[in-house]
Amino acid sequence: MLEINKINTFHGKVRALWDISLRVAEKEIVALVGGNGSGKTTMLYSISGLLPPASGTIHSLGKRIDGMPPHQIVKLGICYIPEGGKPFPDMTVRENLEMGAYIYETWKRKEETIDQVYHLFPILKERAGQLANTLSGGERQMLAMGRGLMSRPKLCMFDEPSYGLAPVLVKEFFGIIKTLREQGVTILLVEQNVRNALEISDRAYILENGGVVLEGKSGELLQNGHIKKAYLGL
Amino acid sequence: MQILEGREVKKYFGGLAAVSNVDFHIDQGEIVGLIGPNGAGKTTLFNLMSGSLVPTSGVIRFKGEKITGLRPHQICKRGMARTFQFVKLFGNMTVLENILLGSLFGSPTGMHEVNAKRESLELLEFVGLSAMEGSLAKDLTVANQKRVEVARALATKPELLLLDEVMAGLTPTEVGSAIELIKKIGSRGITVFMIEHVMKAIMTVSDRIIVLHHGEKIAEGIPEEIATNPKVIEIYLGT
Amino acid sequence: MRRTISKKIFYLMLFSLIFILMVIMPSYVSPYTIILLNSIFMYIILTVSWALFSGPTHYLSLASAAFFGLGIYVSAILGDKLPLLVVIGLGGLISFLLALLVGLSSLRLRGMYFTIFTFGLSELIRHSVQWWEVNKTGTVGRWVVAVDHMTVYYVMLGILLITLVVAYLIRHSKYGLALLSIGESEEAAEHIGININAMKMITFAISTFFMGATGAIMATRWSYIDPSIAFNPLFSFMPVLMAIFGGVGNIFGQILGAGVLTLLADVLLTKFPYYYMLLYGMILVVVVLFLPKGLTGLKEEVKRWREGGSVNPVRKDGPRPE
Numbered sequence: 001m002l003e004i005n006k007i008n009t010f011h012g013k014v015r016a017l018w019d020i021s022l023r024v025a026e027k028e029i030v031a032l033v034g035g036n037g038s039g040k041t042t043m044l045y046s047i048s049g050l051l052p053p054a055s056g057t058i059h060s061l062g063k064r065i066d067g068m069p070p071h072q073i074v075k076l077g078i079c080y081i082p083e084g085g086k087p088f089p090d091m092t093v094r095e096n097l098e099m100g101a102y103i104y105e106t107w108k109r110k111e112e113t114i115d116q117v118y119h120l121f122p123i124l125k126e127r128a129g130q131l132a133n134t135l136s137g138g139e140r141q142m143l144a145m146g147r148g149l150m151s152r153p154k155l156c157m158f159d160e161p162s163y164g165l166a167p168v169l170v171k172e173f174f175g176i177i178k179t180l181r182e183q184g185v186t187i188l189l190v191e192q193n194v195r196n197a198l199e200i201s202d203r204a205y206i207l208e209n210g211g212v213v214l215e216g217k218s219g220e221l222l223q224n225g226h227i228k229k230a231y232l233g234l
Numbered sequence: 235m236q237i238l239e240g241r242e243v244k245k246y247f248g249g250l251a252a253v254s255n256v257d258f259h260i261d262q263g264e265i266v267g268l269i270g271p272n273g274a275g276k277t278t279l280f281n282l283m284s285g286s287l288v289p290t291s292g293v294i295r296f297k298g299e300k301i302t303g304l305r306p307h308q309i310c311k312r313g314m315a316r317t318f319q320f321v322k323l324f325g326n327m328t329v330l331e332n333i334l335l336g337s338l339f340g341s342p343t344g345m346h347e348v349n350a351k352r353e354s355l356e357l358l359e360f361v362g363l364s365a366m367e368g369s370l371a372k373d374l375t376v377a378n379q380k381r382v383e384v385a386r387a388l389a390t391k392p393e394l395l396l397l398d399e400v401m402a403g404l405t406p407t408e409v410g411s412a413i414e415l416i417k418k419i420g421s422r423g424i425t426v427f428m429i430e431h432v433m434k435a436i437m438t439v440s441d442r443i444i445v446l447h448h449g450e451k452i453a454e455g456i457p458e459e460i461a462t463n464p465k466v467i468e469i470y471l472g473t
Numbered sequence: 474m475r476r477t478i479s480k481k482i483f484y485l486m487l488f489s490l491i492f493i494l495m496v497i498m499p500s501y502v503s504p505y506t507i508i509l510l511n512s513i514f515m516y517i518i519l520t521v522s523w524a525l526f527s528g529p530t531h532y533l534s535l536a537s538a539a540f541f542g543l544g545i546y547v548s549a550i551l552g553d554k555l556p557l558l559v560v561i562g563l564g565g566l567i568s569f570l571l572a573l574l575v576g577l578s579s580l581r582l583r584g585m586y587f588t589i590f591t592f593g594l595s596e597l598i599r600h601s602v603q604w605w606e607v608n609k610t611g612t613v614g615r616w617v618v619a620v621d622h623m624t625v626y627y628v629m630l631g632i633l634l635i636t637l638v639v640a641y642l643i644r645h646s647k648y649g650l651a652l653l654s655i656g657e658s659e660e661a662a663e664h665i666g667i668n669i670n671a672m673k674m675i676t677f678a679i680s681t682f683f684m685g686a687t688g689a690i691m692a693t694r695w696s697y698i699d700p701s702i703a704f705n706p707l708f709s710f711m712p713v714l715m716a717i718f719g720g721v722g723n724i725f726g727q728i729l730g731a732g733v734l735t736l737l738a739d740v741l742l743t744k745f746p747y748y749y750m751l752l753y754g755m756i757l758v759v760v761v762l763f764l765p766k767g768l769t770g771l772k773e774e775v776k777r778w779r780e781g782g783s784v785n786p787v788r789k790d791g792p793r794p795e
């Protein structure tokens with residue numbers, strides 16, 4: 001589904017990713033875990049086309065995608081849901097969701113998709129006519145997820161999805177991730193909530209300072225002593 | 235002694251009640267947590283306290299004096315400071331300059347520039363960011379930006395500090411250091427009122443917790459009581 | 474602050490040298506040069522005082538013409554009744570007071586709304602004065618008491634000096650930092666104890682003082698004025714253009730922008746009387762396109778060009794690192 005080979009990405013002059021390689025197979029849930037400044041968000045920027053790598057390659061389903069403009073990457077079925085949501089503030093909840101289905105193929109099915117999104121996030125249905133900037137922080141996050149799902153993606157990349165969400169919603173959200181996988185969506189998850197991320201994913205990569213320091217099956221990583229100390233605060 | 239008191243505080247946006255009839259109080263020296271589902275009105279309550287918003291009705295008293303209707307800079311000078319859910323730093327200025335402004339303008343008597351600089355450097359060290367002194371605020375990671383915001387708020391010499399989701403996006407280990415920081419702030423005699431979703435932090439650090447839901451206070455008590463309150467579990471904590 | 478002490482002293486000496494040069498110059502150059510210098514001084518004052526407020530706070534005012542024109546009219550009405558320096562002071566003072574009034578009503582407006590409001594205000598004042606003159610006073614224009622160009626020169630130099638000193642002092646004081654913070658995040662600034670309304674109003678009013686004073690003295694050069702001359706919107710637009718051209722962020726850039734553009738206009742007018750507007754516009758567009766930080770950004774751009782450009786430019790600011 002996704003193959004990243006030795007990419008190096010810079011923010012201006014600062015190198016954020018150092019020769020990183022990683023793989024995501026179809027229908028997998030893979031987690032990217034690491035502290036602040038480890039490069040997790042930069043990785044998602046590179047995959048989604050917002051900040052292309054300076055060297056290295058990214059392939060998805062046989063096509064080379066590094067260097068492609070972001071909107072074409074979305075058309076391939078890769079969707080990026082940013083940290084903090086970032087919904088369009090002066091548009092209503094419904095309009096935001098509709099914008100998510102901008103690509104023609106998904107636009108045709110948008111009513112059907114909107115119903116599915118409302119089913120997953122009932123509060124969005126409740127607030128359908130409200131302007132996005134009147135929503136609370138957590139509600140904006142949910143709106144952004146809904147908007148991302150509107151493009152009926154094959155690969156969904158979540159950047160800190162549990163950021164600012166109430167605990168009960170965090171649990172619901174991780175339930176939604178499971179549902180998505182059952183529907184055939186591949187998931188790449190960047191999360192600070194390490195325990196939840198490892199509990200729900202099949203495999204995980206641990207990032208530090210722009211490089212992969214550990215990778216493997218999530219179940220095993222949860223037992224790893226270094227992980228427990230450095231990330232789980234145990 | 236009560237440092238903050240709110241009585242029958244209401245805030246309506248058109249017909250929508252963001253905060254309806256909340257009574258609350260904070261005693262000096264306490265660390266109080268404010269939790270509730272997304273959209274419950276927590277940040278709105280903070281906005282009403284700090285002066286960003288004016289209540290539709292109700293009274294808020296700070297150190298015994300009515301502050302409803304005062305502008306934020308006046309409330310700041312009286313000793314209340316806050317951080318924001320979405321960090322509002324002065325991005326194109328250095329980290330030190332951000333904190334310096336707090337020192338220069340926020341304390342009740344104003345500060346001499348030389349002393350202000352010294353104090354700001356101390357505060358930088360207090361939050362653990364001495365190395366970032368000359369960096370532009372916008373270039374920092376989000377977690378570090380939150381620390382700068384805390385330092386800037388502390389620079390105004392508050393007696394009450396409002397923290398809005400300061401721990402969002404931190405790994406459990408980073409949450410641990412943030413908890414230490416809050417305890418350090420508390421030991422300086424500053425009262426803390428914090429909105430949080432990171433349960434570990436709230437439960438460890440708070441003396442008392444207030445729970446909001448749909449703009450109303452539905453529960454209040456010590457952490458153990460709140461963690462076992464069935465209504466709170468249902469609407470907020472999940473099972 | 475940022476410069477070392479020795480650099481500061483160097484610039485101070487350089488500045489004093491230039492100033493002394495300006496003082497003794499008139500005796501040695503042609504009247505034409507003096508008149509040209511007057512024009513340059515005028516635009517420098519307008520640009521620097523405009524940028525005093527609008528630069529750091531990002532509240533773009535298009536009302537400079539209103540305050541400049543007010544000074545002109547003070548001169549026209551009182552020029553023959555009061556001594557010159559008093560008239561100039563009054564020009565500044567009345568602008569200052571009007572600005573406080575304007576500030577009370579408009580400084581709660583944000584961004585574009587503020588800019589449009591100030592432009593509308595300027596036009597409103599122009600039409601109001603016109604109406605008053607035509608209907609109440611029975612004149613269209615007025616004659617202004619003439620003053621010889623040497624006196625004008627020295628008065629302008631004096632106003633220029635004061636403007637630059639005030640701009641410099643504000644910028645390098647804690648108030649300058651506070652003004653910058655208002656431009657970055659008003660809400661945060663307010664929450665750390667800055668009285669943003671008072672600060673905006675007073676800074677805005679200070680900037681208009683110099684505009685009014687300059688108007689009062691420039692009127693004596695033109696000898697005949699009417700509302701469309703005094704409140705010409707160009708006096709609102711030019712300072713903005715000049716500041717952007719030279720570099721809004723620092724006083725040197727503002728001086729450079731005003732100086733270069735005024736000189737350029739003069740040169741073009743004399744060499745290419747038929748095309749000068751076209752050439753002028755083209756030069757403006759080209760510079761702003763390639764040097765978004767203005768002329769003072771030239772050094773930075775050359776450095777960047779030499780290093781082969783930054784790797785991975787997406788947009789100028791790009792997404793933030795996590």
